[in-house]
Amino acid sequence: MGVVTTEANRAAAAAGRTDSPVPYDCDVLVIGGGIVGLSTAYALTRSAPGTRVTVLEKEPGTARHQTGRNSGVIHSGIYYRPGSLKARFAVQGATEMVKFCAEHGIPHELTGKLIVATERAELPRLHALAQRGREHGIPVRELGPAQITAYEPHVRGLAALHVGTTGICDFGAVADTLARLARDAGATIRCGAEVTAIDRRTGRGVAVRTADGTVLRARTLVNCAGLHCDRIARLTGDDPRMRIVPFRGEYYELADERSFLVRGLVYPVPDPAFPFLGVHLTRGIDGAVHIGPNAVPALAREGYGWGTVRARELAGVLGYPGSWRIARRHWRYGAGELRRSLSRRAFTTAVRRLLPEAAPADLRPAPAGVRAQAVLPDGTLADDFLIREAPHTVHVLNAPSPAATASLPIGREIATRALTLLRASSPSGA
Known part of the structure; x- marks a missing residue:
């Protein structure tokens, strides 16, 4: 990764860098208390017992953003390109997540799902998904219109796939369990600890300052900051x-x-030209039926409504060349999403493609979520997991859906990379 010298210098000064020898407060410092950060802490304590692990979370509690604001679906992995990290982690993670929930008494259910084609132009893509599912070893069954209604009497379509390994669970409860297991194994989780400065020096690990002035020193840093991961990366000088x-x-x-x-x-x-799955219907673990999501630009990184605007964050997005390249490339799709955001009737029209009996009066607003979408300078929307390493540091820069489903194998992957860096930097190399 490149070096942002001015940012690194400012961070070093703010962190109160000193040249005198200092003890490390922990071996691995994880920034971010969402499901990926907590799974990483859990994996570290299991893979290398005795490793001192600290998690810093800026919110008063863990799992307050992407982890706690999703549809709760355990994804099968059928959508993802063979050989991609998403495909590998999702297929493996779905099996592990069901087992983890069963072992720890977390509400879950293996429901299966339907992927429904409502137009003839979608039939070749549906067939390609069936082939991809079989490549992944996922049980899929191709259905005609009458078979669709046997599963879902009120859903209409020309054809469908039934995917047997999809399920639902409470990912907030999964995160709570991971946090408890990590603490039981000796990890420390500090909430209300927003990182404001980072000083990284060759051979001397990383020093992190939080908003209350606390400085923590670690041999290795793991950036799992989700919506703020790029900001944290720049604070390290990368x-x-x-x-x-x-x-x-x-x-x-x-x-x-x-x-x-x-x-x-x-x-x-799904539309292969855009990395969102479109409006779908999901009966959650609480029995409520969620419909969505509609994907629109947020005016803040934690902008859960149109009324939440953070000028500095919005200026950062508008000043980024990749944002304008996305807009030029996907403006038709985006215009449709904005229209559905502003009009319940337009949103209902999208729902009625799958559920003809739905009416605007049947829909009531539900809590929104925000996706941390990594965008490359050329306007490409990063579709796969994006994990990069730098001195003493592992950056998780894109962890899109199915990150919650795949959190256990992802956590192990990140932990393995962190431990490799940790061992390389120790005096003995062990």
């Missing part, structure tokens, strides 16, 4: 060669008296 552009996912719920319209999980055939 050029992440990407920018987080936040997209808000807007959801509705079916009114209780109409929730019978959806039994399980129903998805459209």
